[in-house]
Structure formats: structure tokens, C-alpha cells
Amino acid sequence: MSLRLHSTLTGHDEPLVAGDDGVVGIYACGPTVYSRIHIGNARPFVVFSVLKRYLERRGMRARLVINVTDVNDKIYDAARAEGIPSTRLAERCTRQYIDDTNLLGLGRPDAEPLVTGCMDDIVALIGNLVDRDLAYAVGGDVYFRVRAFPAYGCLSGRHLDDMPDDDPGERKEDSLDFALWKGLKDGEDAWWDSPWGPGRPGWHIECSAMAERELGMGFAVHGGGIDLAFPHHENEIAQSEGAHGAPFARIWMHNEMLELAEGKMSKSIGNIALLVDVVGRWGPDTVIAYFMQSHYRSRLPFSDDRLGEAEAACRRIRNAVRGLDRAVGSAGDEADPALTAAMIDARTRFVDCMDDDFGTPGAMAAVFDLVRAINQALERGSPPRGQVLEVRLGLVGLLDMLGLAGLAVPGAGDEVPEDIRDLVRRREEARGARDFAGADALRAEITARGFELRDGADGPEVVAAT
RNA sequence: GGCGACCUGGCGAAGUGGGAACGCAUCGGUCUGCAAAACCGACAUGAGUGGGUUCGACUCCCACGGUCGCCUCCA
Numbered sequence A: 001m002s003l004r005l006h007s008t009l010t011g012h013d014e015p016l017v018a019g020d021d022g023v024v025g026i027y028a029c030g031p032t033v034y035s036r037i038h039i040g041n042a043r044p045f046v047v048f049s050v051l052k053r054y055l056e057r058r059g060m061r062a063r064l065v066i067n068v069t070d071v072n073d074k075i076y077d078a079a080r081a082e083g084i085p086s087t088r089l090a091e092r093c094t095r096q097y098i099d100d101t102n103l104l105g106l107g108r109p110d111a112e113p114l115v116t117g118c119m120d121d122i123v124a125l126i127g128n129l130v131d132r133d134l135a136y137a138v139g140g141d142v143y144f145r146v147r148a149f150p151a152y153g154c155l156s157g158r159h160l161d162d163m164p165d166d167d168p169g170e171r172k173e174d175s176l177d178f179a180l181w182k183g184l185k186d187g188e189d190a191w192w193d194s195p196w197g198p199g200r201p202g203w204h205i206e207c208s209a210m211a212e213r214e215l216g217m218g219f220a221v222h223g224g225g226i227d228l229a230f231p232h233h234e235n236e237i238a239q240s241e242g243a244h245g246a247p248f249a250r251i252w253m254h255n256e257m258l259e260l261a262e263g264k265m266s267k268s269i270g271n272i273a274l275l276v277d278v279v280g281r282w283g284p285d286t287v288i289a290y291f292m293q294s295h296y297r298s299r300l301p302f303s304d305d306r307l308g309e310a311e312a313a314c315r316r317i318r319n320a321v322r323g324l325d326r327a328v329g330s331a332g333d334e335a336d337p338a339l340t341a342a343m344i345d346a347r348t349r350f351v352d353c354m355d356d357d358f359g360t361p362g363a364m365a366a367v368f369d370l371v372r373a374i375n376q377a378l379e380r381g382s383p384p385r386g387q388v389l390e391v392r393l394g395l396v397g398l399l400d401m402l403g404l405a406g407l408a409v410p411g412a413g414d415e416v417p418e419d420i421r422d423l424v425r426r427r428e429e430a431r432g433a434r435d436f437a438g439a440d441a442l443r444a445e446i447t448a449r450g451f452e453l454r455d456g457a458d459g460p461e462v463v464a465a466t
Numbered sequence B: 001g002g003c004g005a006c007c008u009g010g011c012g013a014a015g016u017g018g019g020a021a022c023g024c025a026u027c028g029g030u031c032u033g034c035a036a037a038a039c040c041g042a043c044a045u046g047a048g049u050g051g052g053u054u055c056g057a058c059u060c061c062c063a064c065g066g067u068c069g070c071c072u073c074c075a
Helices: A039-057 A073-082 A086-102 A119-131 A205-215 A226-244 A275-282 A284-292 A304-329 A337-355 A360-380 A385-401 A418-432 A436-448
Strands: A004-006 A013-015 A023-028 A061-066 A135-138 A141-144 A178-183 A199-201 A219-225 A249-255 A258-260 A451-456 A459-464
Touching: A004 A249, A023 A039, A023 A205, A039 A061, A039 A086, A039 A219, A039 A249, A039 A258, A039 A275, A039 A284, A039 A385, A061 A205, A073 A086, A086 A275, A119 A135, A119 A141, A119 A178, A119 A199, A119 A205, A119 A226, A141 A226, A178 A226, A199 A205, A205 A219, A205 A226, A219 A226, A226 A249, A275 A284, A275 A304, A284 A304, A284 A360, A304 A360, A304 A385, A337 A360, A337 A385, A360 A385, A418 A436, A418 A451, A418 A459, A436 A451
Parallel strands: A023 A061, A023 A219, A219 A249
Antiparallel strands: A004 A013, A135 A141, A141 A178, A178 A199, A451 A459
């Protein structure tokens, strides 16, 4: 069974196949760096990072490329508003983007090209298109001649005849044509030389150039938010396939948008929640679980309630791991066959779901079924140490494929300070003396300090309140 | 106006032409000095509405209603 992914290009699930070098090349459009990224921007980062992770855990080789757009009108505007050079703003925001996404603990992409670092590739690609008469220079700008590329519209299902036929303005031959190179204008403080004069690349050409440079033509997966399908990805196809006469990307994988009560989250609307704030408040595991519990092609409501549910779900998994860790010490000697069966069943269902268009919700469901089986087994008796360790390893293996292995790691919050331990001891003494009023006062004190007391059969347990 | 998606229990959310996963919440139980936490169990005779195809549809087709996205910057 191989992994299949839904492609926007065909409207169907397509088999994922590695390139000739055995590597699955994945390119995802990254952020434009003019402010901190919001939680919506994080969705493709999480989706494609976890996709790569899953492929590698399944023994495939994958190369993930997520670019950084560090030249753009919005960067000029934001820098002007701040009164600093646009290059400085872009550098600062790029660093923040790296810092913020690092908080997720999903690792870095294999390559994160900057537009400013690929100017030669971009100029060469534009030159190629001009040579082929697919582009024309006029007054310092260069435009792509859309009607000269017959397949235009193949990705978004649009037909040229349906497109609005506006006034093309003074420079463009046709209103549909889009800019490959924008000549330097007043107020722009960063520019590059080109055969057509000083200026900067258009928004779409950069991704064509960077994807080809990092992955070659005909790579496996090109991704990004569904809102980029048109015109951005449509234009990328026109540029790259126009220049080479060869397929650009085989599967176009688009994630849906985050949704708020007021509509989708967008910098333009201003209803944003910054990734750094969301992760800071809920922690990386909750944020990743929040994404993984819905399918990447579904719109996903964003709210405190949703994150709160994800947190509760994470807690359920953490508790099962804690249960296993406790069971290692009190192990019996009779293996629990139902537990082993549940382990195998969960792994099979997990992989089936993941292979079917990256079905992370079904994969999560498989994890929860295993969690219940673990809890039931531990309630029934004490499985032997070997089985406990095997199941723990299996569970962590599944979590790791989703980027959630952190749920099995005792967090820093689990380290209980000595003064708290002392309060617990004093409460136990009070309880032993049947001084329940004193015991309850001490419990309130522990709670007030941000810890949660859990009385169990083996005595009290203290964990950091979440 | 053009293109497209979606409508599943209180909420979120999957899969599937023939038993409607999973999570949250709720309720019942176990545990406890009492709680909390944790765990266990229960929880949609039904999938926006109306037709059609089929032995049989939530799952396919059509219509209607509703929600939303793209068509301009957007993950």
C-alpha cells in the first residue's frame, strides 16, 4: 500500500512517487516576512513538516523546501511605516519566523531559500521566458503573456474566456498578463539589476525559480494554502512549464484555511492570532494536536474552545503514558493478549488512514483507541514489564509520526519543586492524623501554586496544572 | 456575475453503497475522609430539505435551502 494524496490539479487522489533519485521532493510556499506569522500561517508549516516526518518514518527519503518571501510590496510598506530599511525589516521578520516555528519542535525544512538569495535563478528564468516569447519587457517591467500558454487555468479550473477582460492599462498587452519583473519605483529602497533595468521579481516567479533550483522539475508535491491555488500556483505552472515544456510538480496539495467567527483568519482582515502567542499559551503539543485532529483539506475553526479540547485530548494521551510508566514498576508476569492485539490494530489503522490522503484525524482516532485499550489493560491487571515497554514504544512511535512524541516526555512542568513536595508531605501527615481541615488547607495552597494534586491508590501524585 | 467547496449527535470531527470512528462536553459508576484528578461505561433507529438510481444510500445523481472560499494581497 502506498501513500496517496489528493491533487488539486486532477481532483483525485494520486499515488505519491519519489523522483529518479529516490527522494520525494516537497515544496511548500512559505510566508512573506513583514510581520510575525499567525496561527493560520502555521498550518501549512505543520502539515508539510509532519508529512515529511511521516514519509521518513515509513522509510522514504524526503526533501522539504519552504521558501521565505523577503521581497514584496508589503515589506516595503511595513518598513516605511516603521521608518527602517526594508531589508532590515525582512531580516528581523525572517528571524522571528524561524524562532516562532521552532517553538513547534517539528524541526526545520531541508531548505529555506530566500528570494533575495535566488536573484540569479529568477533573472535567468525570466530571460528564458522572454526568449520563448512567453514574456515581454516594457518600460522596465516584464510581463508573462498568459494567452500564449494554452494550459493556463488547468489548476484552478478556470477558462481564459471566463476571466474578466479589464482595461490592461498602459503597459500590459492583456489584462490577464502578470508581472515577472517590476521596475524600480519611487519609495522602494531595495532593488536588483537585471537585463530589463533595476527592480525586483514579481510574486510568482520566485517560487518557480526556487522550487526548480532546490528540487528540479517534476518533483513530487507542491503545496500551500488553498488560497494560493489561484493565481499564485496557476502562474507558477505557467512560468515553469512554459519555460521548460515539462511538468513542474506532480501533485498539488493544498491545505484549507483556519476560520474564525468573522470568517477566515487573514492579515488583511486583521483578525489574527500570532503563532508565538498561541504556542506560548497552549504549548506545542496542543497546537499540533489541534491541527492533526482535523483533516488538512477541511476548514478548521480557531477558538479557545477548540484549543481547550485539543489540550484535554493531549492530557488523555499523557495520562495513558504515565499509566504505562507506573506499570513498569509493578509489572506482573501474565501478558495481556487484548493489549497486544489493540497495539497491532492501532498501528494498522494508523498507517491506513495516513496513507489515504494524509488522514491525520483517523490516525489520531487510532491512537485514542490504543489509549483506551492501555487504560483498560492497566485496570484489569499488571502486564509484564516487557509488554508494557513494548506498548509504550509502539504508542510513542505513532505519536512521533504525528510530531506529538512530546506527549510521552515528562515536561519541565512535571518536575515538582521541593517546597511543593514538602506541602504534599505535610498534607499526608495531616490526613494521617485525620486533620482534614488542615489537609484541605494545604491542598488549596498547592493548587494556588499551580500544581494539581491527584490522590491515587499508590499515594498522592503532583503534576503541574495545565 | 464566473469558478469551487461544504452542510453528520450539545460542540468539534472522520470514514463508508449494507454495523455512523475519534475527541470535548454531559450523565452513571469506580476510587477518595470529602473533593479533584484519573479510569470505566452510557450517549445520533439517524446524517440541511425534497426527489431519483439501487435489493439496499449518510455514502451515487438531480433540484431547492443554507454556510463559506476564490476571482485583488492572503497559508
